[in-house]
Structure formats: structure tokens, C-alpha cells
Amino acid sequence: MGREMAQSKGAQGTQAQGEPAASGTAGARHPGRRWRPYTAAVVAVAAVFAGSAAIGAHVRSGKTTAFKAPSGLPSAGPESLAIPVRPTVPVTLTVYEDLRSRASRDFARAYAPTFDALLRSGQVQLAYRLVTQSDTEHGGTGSAQAANAAACAQDQGKDQFRDYVAELWRKQPDPSSDKFASGAYLIRLAKKVKGIQEAEFTPCVQERDHQGWVRRSQQQFAAAHLGDVPVVDVNGRTYSVTGDKLTPAKLRKLVAAAVKQAQGTTPSAAPSPSASGQRAAG
Template sequence: MSQKNTEAKRSARDRMQEERAAQEAKARRLRQFGIIGTVLAVLVVAVVVGVLVMNHKTSSYTAATDAPKGTAGANSLVIPVGADAAPSTLTVYEDPRCPACGEFEKEFHGTVNQLLSQGKLKIQYHVVSFIDRHDQGSGSKNAANALACAQNVGAFHNFHDVVYANQPDETDDAWADKNVLITLGKQVPALNNPAFASCVNGNTFGSWVTAVQTAFDKSGFSSTPTILLNGTSAYPTYNGEQISAANLVKWVDAANKGKTPAVLTPASAAALASPTAGNSKP
């Protein structure tokens, strides 16, 4: 590997860590503001209760009826990718507007897809949307709903790749315009249709998006990306080693030692196939 490529990868990891540190600092500030807000909230508790009652219908969530098809985990809040029998699990908490998540996807996209296709790894995605709350806007929620629309028809993995390949700057709430997401969907054959557009425009899985974020708020995690390998934090380090594409392969192979990789079904293999229209920014 050339020195230039090594420095580029190191720079990408540095940016991911800087972005995550910034998110954690922002989260600490918001928690401090939250203490002040709690005191003030006592003065307006009646108004708050009234708003909660009025919003109950839009925020309620029932997994059996409100979750996209194929979701998993408690209350169907997880989007699984890869073969169920894969011996290792990568748990990923991502916000579509999160720049550090974008850096992670760019650096590890090929490696993760290789491990998935080899049946060594499966992924459990938690699509969160807290950046809308921190930076104002609706792009995270709209993109999360669009990803749920894709999951509902078995096209999550492909659309996920397209979304992150076309991620705007965090401060640019480009996905507040749902038409941008619908246009991105046209790069995935299964989403190039009126049904996907209707799902995005109608915020069909809005209550599911809210439920995923609520679970994240209660999880103890406060920043994205949060990456776990078989339940152990793997970002930015895993057992004292810095994350890299080569190390991720090494870690998975070590965890899988003595275990048999999964054999992908035709459906699983098809779900991992790249969209024929490509997924790069225009």
C-alpha cells in the first residue's frame, strides 16, 4: 500500500473520530441544557401534557402493523442484512445525516460487503434520526423513513449504499425535500416506481422511525456511528486496536475461528447485489 493511500485512510479515520468527538461534546451540552429545561418545564407542565396528549396518535407505534417487513429484534426496530446463520454480528447505529457515519461507510463499504457475501458476518442496523433534533430540520427522519420504505420491499441494502454515497453535508438539510430521496431511489430498480414515492411522501413508517430513535435515547449510546462486533465496541477501537478495513477482517476471522460461514440463500445474495444504476453522486 502506498504512503499516500495509508495517509488518506488515516485521515478518514481521523475525520470520523473528530466528528464523533464533536457529537459527544454536543450531546453533553444538550444534557446540560436539559437540566435547565427540566426546571423550566415545571412552570409549563400543563401545556406539555396537553401537547403530549394531542400528539399521541402520531407518535404511537405498534410493531405488528407499523414496522417495515423483515425487521427484527425487540419491537421490530432492527434492520438485518446478511445471512441469519452468519457466525458474527456487526451492530451499527447510524444517522443518515451523520458525517462520521458517511466516512465510516466510505472506508468500510467494500470490506463489509465482502464479509457479508462470504457469510462471515451479518449486520443489525439501527437507523436513528437525532441530528434533526440537534441541528434542526427533517432530513434524518425523511431519510430514515425512506430507508424503511426500501426495507419493506427488500431493497434496504442497495438503497442504504445509495443514500450514503449521496450524503449531503450535515448542515445542508437536503433531504427535507422528499423528492431528493425519491430521485435517489430511482438508482435502485426495485424503488423506481410510484409505490416507493408514495411511501416516502406519506411518511408511511414515521412512527417506526420515532420508535427507533426513542430506543436509541434509552440505549446509553449518545453518538454515531456506534459500532459493535458481537456486542463489543469496535469503533474507534476494538480490544485496544484501531479500526481499519484490514483489522475488521482480522477481528471477524478471529471471532469466527472454528465456526462455519453461512451459505447465502438466493434471496440473501440478491439483497446484497449492487444496484444496476450505480450509487455515486451525479
């Protein structure tokens, strides 16, 4: 992506001031049973904490399925799954990438100058779809957790999203490692990004506020059978970076053809997309 881009409050068991005296009285009458009131109190407090923990787990579980788009995105429709960099232009260039994937990282770095040039042209908006293929391939949840954290950064602004993703690329572990599954690690990386407010970012990561959004993005990506990431969509036509042998030069030609078509003119030599390129994104 380069440059472009509650707490479960355990109830505090309190005892009335008069209870110890009552226990003492009971103990005097039944010496062998003096421990029972205290045991009952411990069990009661443990039950309260266990109930609180269960409620907290239920809330966290709900957030992994509830759909909550990051700030700045529509709440419904295909666009709600893509994080845009610049709106209202003739061509939308959507990049599907996996934050745990080496291929996605290398693509983001290699194509950063091309993306910058296309954005400067004023004819292209760039959007990112975060998917989690590598979690299925390697096991674990690192890709999903990193995508949720990136969405938490987006809550604070597109610059924060761009810079946080760039930091994830810099610190990306080997795909066989699930280091991104650590919320503490993802929060630590955010401290290096200017503008991210830790007080808002930390609970968003810990409670996985956007996990349902991440899950929906991956489900739609898989259902569309778009192949391995990275995948690029140009105004509704998708291209596999490897399968279609995409290059920066070819991408610029695809965008130029899409611009002409959007402006109502017939492109002189529109590239022929492969079978995968004919599928609609999302």
C-alpha cells in the first residue's frame, strides 16, 4: 500500500459490616463449621466474576460477527467494504490485499509509484479491500487481526490508515508466523504512527470492533472466486497480478482505457481481460 495509503467490570463483592460478627456467632455455636460463611462468600464472588467474564466474552464474540464499517465509509453496499483514498472520479481502482501476505506486501511496494501517479492524474480513486486468505493457508488469525487494526486506524483518518498499513508492511512477519494475531503487538506498532490516538485505537483492537466487517470482505472475495491476492479491479473488471501477468505499464493502459470508456469515448486498444478479469468485484 506504500505511502498511500468493556472492559468486563467484575462486580466487586462487598460484605456488610455486620457479617463477620454474625459468622463469629455461628462459629461459636458450631466450631466445626466456622469456615462455611467465608467459603460461601468466596464462591459467590467467584460466581460474579465468572458471570462478568462470560458477558465480556459474549460481547467480544458479537463484535466478530456484527458488521461495523470503519469511519468514513458507507454503512451498506459493496463500497462499505473498500477503504477509498480519493472519491468522485471516473475510474475506481480497487486493490485486494492480505496484510499477512508477502505477495501483497511486495505488490504494494512495487506499485506505489504507479498508484501515486494515477492519483495525481485526478482521474482515479484508489480503494483497498482487506482479505484474509493467509489465515486459511497458514492457520491462525494474524491477517484478520491486522485488518481489524487497520480499520481501527481508518476510524481516525485516511492518513492514519495509510501510515499504519505502511508500518504493518515494514514489520510483516514471515507468513508462517502468526505474530499479527497479537493485539499487543499491533497496538505497539500504532505508537509509531503519527496521529493515532491510543485511547481510541487500543480498545478498538482489543474488542475487535471491525472483525465482522473483515469477515464480510473475505466472504465476498472468496465467493467471487477471484484467485490469490493481490487482485486489482478496474471499474468492475478484475485482474490477477500473477495470472494476468500484470505490470505497472499494463495497469496504466487498463486505467487509460477505463477513463476513455467512462468519458463516453471508444478506447482505441482496450486490453482483453482474462476470464478472471470479467468477474465483478465484491
